[in-house]
Amino acid sequence: MSHEDIVISDRPVLMLGGAVTEAALRVVGGLLAEPDLAGAPVVAVDGGARLAISAGLTPQAVIGDFDSLGPDEAAQFDPATLHRITEQETTDFDKALRSVRAPVVLGAGFHGARIDHHLAALSVLARFPDRHCILVGTEDVTCLCPPELAIDLSPGDWLSLFPLAEVQGTSSGLEWPIDGLRFRPDHRIGTSNRVTEGRVRLQMTAPGMLLILPRRALRPLLAALSRSGARWPARAG
DSSP states (O other): OOOOOSEEOSSOEEEEOSOOSHHHHHHHHHHHTSGGGTTOOEEEETTHHHHHHHHTOOOSEEEEOOSSOOHHHHTTSOGGGEEEOOOSSSOHHHHHHTTEEOSOEEEESOSOSOHHHHHHHHHHHHHOTTSOEEEEOSSEEEEEOOSEEEEEOOTTOEEEEEESSOEEEEEESBSSOOTTOEEOTTSOOEEEEEBOSSEEEEEESSSOEEEEEEGGGHHHHHHHHHHOOOOOOOOOO
């Protein structure tokens, strides 16, 4: 399937999902208060347009199949910003993430009440390993770990690694090193590790490991991904 870049930015992009909740609005408010995100381009993912409306934001683009976007809501946006992708084989988050080219995408509104929606969003991170994307919740931040990552954290912070596929890696700065371990979702996982040094270094052998950190680690994670030149290649097809 060919992918068209609908939004191209040299700055981080704020992407809004369809979980229009008080928690999601708090997350969006917190992101807008981040110095690096002031005036950042906004992309709404189908029903995420309602989250944009509730937050008083004007998206640069609304992307999806529009099965969750009513005509009255669509009428509130410039028609030129509405990008309908009609295929039904992928989720709206998939459609949006593959259509945005930016150093980092920050997603809010993807931590909803339904775990199937959350799991589907995590699978999209693995499907597009070449795109740095951080999903931001009220308690945590999640991204797909790139081939190499050096991030400045506080000793005592928790750090979790969860494999979506078989993957190995190395680490420094963690209480329980991961060197020599083979991770797999139905075998060994790496949740609830702990930071022992200010700088944590991770290396992964494959694009299959989720990195989950406390919400307060958003700023260092954004900085680490922004300066990292290490990216996985795009998946074929």
